[in-house]
Amino acid sequence: EMTGEHKKHVAVFAFPFASHPPLLLSVVRRLASAAPTVVFSFFSTHRTNQTLFPDTSCCGNIVSYDIHDGLPEGYLLPGKLHEDVNLFLAVAEEEFKRGVEAAEKDIGMKISCLMVDAFLWFSADLADELNVPWVAFWTAGACSLSTHFYTDLIRQKYAQIKGSTGVEDEVTNLIPGLLTVRLGDIQSGIIFGDLKSPFATMAHKMAGVLPRATAIFINSFQELDPDLTKNLSSVFNNFLSIGPFNLVSKQKSQSKADEFSCISWLENKKPGSVAYISFGTVCIPPPHELVAIAEALEETKTSFLWSLKKDSQKHLPSGFLERTAINGLGKVVPWAPQVQVLEHCAIGVFVTHGGWNSVLESIASGVPMICRPFYGDQPINAWMVERVWGIAARVEGGSFTKLGTCRALDSVLSIDGSSKGVKERTKALKDLAHKAVEPNGSSYRNFKTLVDVVVGGASS
Ligand code: UDP
Numbered sequence: 001e002m003t004g005e006h007k008k009h010v011a012v013f014a015f016p017f018a019s020h021p022p023l024l025l026s027v028v029r030r031l032a033s034a035a036p037t038v039v040f041s042f043f044s045t046h047r048t049n050q051t052l053f054p055d056t057s058c059c060g061n062i063v064s065y066d067i068h069d070g071l072p073e074g075y076l077l078p079g080k081l082h083e084d085v086n087l088f089l090a091v092a093e094e095e096f097k098r099g100v101e102a103a104e105k106d107i108g109m110k111i112s113c114l115m116v117d118a119f120l121w122f123s124a125d126l127a128d129e130l131n132v133p134w135v136a137f138w139t140a141g142a143c144s145l146s147t148h149f150y151t152d153l154i155r156q157k158y159a160q161i162k163g164s165t166g167v168e169d170e171v172t173n174l175i176p177g178l179l180t181v182r183l184g185d186i187q188s189g190i191i192f193g194d195l196k197s198p199f200a201t202m203a204h205k206m207a208g209v210l211p212r213a214t215a216i217f218i219n220s221f222q223e224l225d226p227d228l229t230k231n232l233s234s235v236f237n238n239f240l241s242i243g244p245f246n247l248v249s250k251q252k253s254q255s256k257a258d259e260f261s262c263i264s265w266l267e268n269k270k271p272g273s274v275a276y277i278s279f280g281t282v283c284i285p286p287p288h289e290l291v292a293i294a295e296a297l298e299e300t301k302t303s304f305l306w307s308l309k310k311d312s313q314k315h316l317p318s319g320f321l322e323r324t325a326i327n328g329l330g331k332v333v334p335w336a337p338q339v340q341v342l343e344h345c346a347i348g349v350f351v352t353h354g355g356w357n358s359v360l361e362s363i364a365s366g367v368p369m370i371c372r373p374f375y376g377d378q379p380i381n382a383w384m385v386e387r388v389w390g391i392a393a394r395v396e397g398g399s400f401t402k403l404g405t406c407r408a409l410d411s412v413l414s415i416d417g418s419s420k421g422v423k424e425r426t427k428a429l430k431d432l433a434h435k436a437v438e439p440n441g442s443s444y445r446n447f448k449t450l451v452d453v454v455v456g457g458a459s460s
Helices: 020-034 046-052 081-107 123-130 142-149 151-161 198-212 226-235 262-266 287-300 320-326 338-343 356-365 378-388 402-413 420-437 442-458
Strands: 008-013 038-045 062-067 113-117 134-138 215-218 239-241 274-278 303-307 330-333 347-352 369-371
Touching: 008 020, 008 081, 008 442, 020 038, 020 046, 020 062, 020 113, 020 134, 020 442, 038 046, 038 081, 046 062, 062 081, 081 123, 081 198, 113 123, 113 442, 123 134, 123 198, 134 442, 142 151, 142 198, 142 215, 142 226, 142 378, 151 198, 215 442, 226 239, 239 442, 262 303, 262 330, 262 338, 274 338, 287 320, 287 402, 320 330, 338 347, 338 356, 347 356, 347 402, 356 378, 356 420, 369 378, 369 402, 420 442
Parallel strands: 008 038, 008 113, 038 062, 113 134, 134 215, 215 239, 274 303, 274 347, 303 330, 347 369
Antiparallel strands: none
16 A cells, blocks of 8 residues: 555556557656656556566556456467457456556545556546546657558548559658658558458557547657657647657666677677667568578678577578677677667667667667568658658668668668768757757657646646
């Protein structure tokens, strides 16, 4: 039981999959330290809470509550993401509701605000019932939020284009605030793919409900997407970019300690010479692409640090690991402290799947990219990186071949000046990212607004 002088009680609902809970918790931590007299109840599944709160269910004015994950008794195959998500969503509304009632009794105070992962669109009704503000967190970029929000509009406009040849490669202006987008890069479930899948349905319902939010916040900075920000600010209440998170949270988000000594390995490398390679926590490129990358690295003699799960390392060409370790060309590790790695001056390019966190961490560190997107919002993120922000080399044909990878690496890492434009634009965005989080920068001010919305007058 919480004792003491708590003046307000905020309930937080996590979407208990992938990197969603730790990202949301990092914002709750910032809010909790800005408003020490407010208690935050953090609702997630036992499995995720266990890793987020390893020692105790309570840290300062944040208390964690477990809700049921919806998995049937004896269900032995968690890890099939879509199945797990569907089972969870089937019980989520009731579970969260019951959880709030229990937490209100436990803390001895009604909640005054409901803060949720935007995927939990149905919780807007609970906020109405309880007569409290509903605040939503979109864990990715303004670009993918826009495509979801404008799904109906995009489907209408697209119906007119449909049928023309090579329609996936068509570049149009379908999204308000975004002059160009390649149709094939819009998330599956909006115009291509299964429009009726549970995930597509969830995203579509979310789009319909988001205008009811008192505030919507994202991990970005508004100078990155001025036109999208302007447009989303006109359709949402308090649309707030409060990132990049990796520049504001002292906490090293997903990055665990440097157990494989990546940073000391980088110390001996020339500035801007090393390729850092990682495809995030979920994506696994097919074996032949891993081989193509490895061959290109050896062919171009590019120094590299590669975060690659143990399971995938067996697909590398024979002798590759040993050769490159002995001659010092590269280092393959199952996990790297990515934020610190990207901040290291030795890194000259980030070969990435275009996950939103990776993209933003790269921008905040001023590292140009080579994107190889797989699914979800990765293709549209990569579109932004390459074609809107112009801070990447493109992989010819959209997947890794030896030749295409050699060319992409050469084009970013060359010292002959051919990558000058990319490097200048990358540096300019890095500066804007850093300015945004400084006192009175846009993200700083937007965070203050978020504090006001979430805790009212109770901030310190
Ligand atoms: N990450 C890391 N070390 C690794 C691989 C990934 O720290 O070796 C972190 C990375 O910094 C980022 C997150 O994991 O914060 C991956 O998030 P992203 O949105 O890029 O991709 P996802 O895993 O969601 O596909």
